[in-house]
Amino acid sequence: MRYFKPFCLLILLISGFSAKAQRLEPGFDPSEYTEMMRISARFGDSSYYSQVPAPAIFRPVYRSAVMGLDNCWDLWTDDNKRAVISLRGTTVNSDSWLANMYAAMVPAKGTLNMNGNKKFNYHLADNPAAAVHVGWLLSTAFLTDDILPKIDSLYRIGTKNIYIVGHSQGGAIAYLLTAHLYNLQNKGRIPQDVRFKTYCSAGPKPGNLYFAYEYEAMTQGGWAYNVVNTADWVPEVPLSVQTLDDFNKTNPFVYAKEYIKTQKFPNNLALKYVYKQLDKPSRTAQKRYQKYLGDLTEKSVQKYLPEYTAPEYTNSSNYVRTGNTIILLADEAYYKVYPDVPEKVFQHHFHMPYLYLLERQLPAYASSSTQKVQLDGTWEVMSITGQEKNFDMLYHVKKPIIAFDQASRKCHGNSSCNGFSTTLLVDGAELKISPAMAMTKMACEGNGEEVFVNALKKVTTFSFLDQGKKLQLRSADAVIMVLERRK
Numbered sequence: 001m002r003y004f005k006p007f008c009l010l011i012l013l014i015s016g017f018s019a020k021a022q023r024l025e026p027g028f029d030p031s032e033y034t035e036m037m038r039i040s041a042r043f044g045d046s047s048y049y050s051q052v053p054a055p056a057i058f059r060p061v062y063r064s065a066v067m068g069l070d071n072c073w074d075l076w077t078d079d080n081k082r083a084v085i086s087l088r089g090t091t092v093n094s095d096s097w098l099a100n101m102y103a104a105m106v107p108a109k110g111t112l113n114m115n116g117n118k119k120f121n122y123h124l125a126d127n128p129a130a131a132v133h134v135g136w137l138l139s140t141a142f143l144t145d146d147i148l149p150k151i152d153s154l155y156r157i158g159t160k161n162i163y164i165v166g167h168s169q170g171g172a173i174a175y176l177l178t179a180h181l182y183n184l185q186n187k188g189r190i191p192q193d194v195r196f197k198t199y200c201s202a203g204p205k206p207g208n209l210y211f212a213y214e215y216e217a218m219t220q221g222g223w224a225y226n227v228v229n230t231a232d233w234v235p236e237v238p239l240s241v242q243t244l245d246d247f248n249k250t251n252p253f254v255y256a257k258e259y260i261k262t263q264k265f266p267n268n269l270a271l272k273y274v275y276k277q278l279d280k281p282s283r284t285a286q287k288r289y290q291k292y293l294g295d296l297t298e299k300s301v302q303k304y305l306p307e308y309t310a311p312e313y314t315n316s317s318n319y320v321r322t323g324n325t326i327i328l329l330a331d332e333a334y335y336k337v338y339p340d341v342p343e344k345v346f347q348h349h350f351h352m353p354y355l356y357l358l359e360r361q362l363p364a365y366a367s368s369s370t371q372k373v374q375l376d377g378t379w380e381v382m383s384i385t386g387q388e389k390n391f392d393m394l395y396h397v398k399k400p401i402i403a404f405d406q407a408s409r410k411c412h413g414n415s416s417c418n419g420f421s422t423t424l425l426v427d428g429a430e431l432k433i434s435p436a437m438a439m440t441k442m443a444c445e446g447n448g449e450e451v452f453v454n455a456l457k458k459v460t461t462f463s464f465l466d467q468g469k470k471l472q473l474r475s476a477d478a479v480i481m482v483l484e485r486r487k
Contacts (some may be wrong), residue, residue, distance in 0.1 A: 026222025068142030089168030102135030104294025169204025
């Protein structure tokens, strides 16, 4: 994979494409999330991302320098004036892990002194009780400096629709970056007609309940999702410690001590003892949390960022799951493929198990906007899984064509050599193409026809990409082929 610089040259090249801008649509789209995951996986080495199909729509145009606590981001674009900000997750480097371990909370509104005279002013939530993870906030601060100029450049060429995606630590940063960009938009720093849509995948918990409330309010209506594999432990961290101070100001615990004083002896002593036994341990745990994952970890951070000055920490460690959550439910069939192996602690966390569950549960998550796209029409085959390297050689004269007609329950087309017709069964996202085909008998060069017909026999479901312009035909656990609409 090559990433071209300088970015300004890329902008000139991209602006040469005569593409009509497409607005982002709200709602969870499995095909859209799949494309985001394919992009996100490209941060791994070739042995990792070779297990994940290449993105079908977007192409890479920029990779940032490494900054902050081993943070990095990619920019991808398509021919329809859309862009993807892809945030890297945790790497094997110690400074990357330090960003995760630096888990004290800071107010969701304030200033970070990053280095020298450089400050990061942020406003992620209005509620003064809202707080977020300081390590990921520091990562967001460094990344934002590089991301904002690219958003400005994209806007100048008409790209106003931007996805934000992150897996693992990248998902945690995606929460904070999204909130920060929304705030800048409210202040007029980013134009109002820029539209953001966020996919946080396998992300840990980014902040407390009051941050979660405001994040969910600002992105409600289908503009941000948190995707979780229920077998994955990473969305369960950081550890949460809730004290009575984490409740809203109006609550029954405010008056507990006064109520206890009104009770007669010896009930008052007994109640006082019980109250302390319940209240004190959580307060002690929170103070230790802040000491070890705040004050002491801060010293390690300063070894990598010597000029960084830590802010005052919030006396809260009440981390909660955030965002509109899409659950990928690990069931018995999943554990047969990805069993619990104690020494493989990331067995359930990587891109592959997430995509495996998504493909198996795709019909349950098909969005209403996706279902409205019509299967009927003529489609040209653009790729067949397992034949990526041989595809152009197999179909050097013409590519296979399929035309669907749901009303008559028929499909017909051309195998690249012979014409064919057969029956069709469509039920929701399920699709069955009968192998009993009527086909012409021309002699064909090569084995392209055989590859195409055998692939069709495996198809059990379908889904759409790129606002219905592309069609995926799938088996129960994999993409079989990708087609592009012709009529």
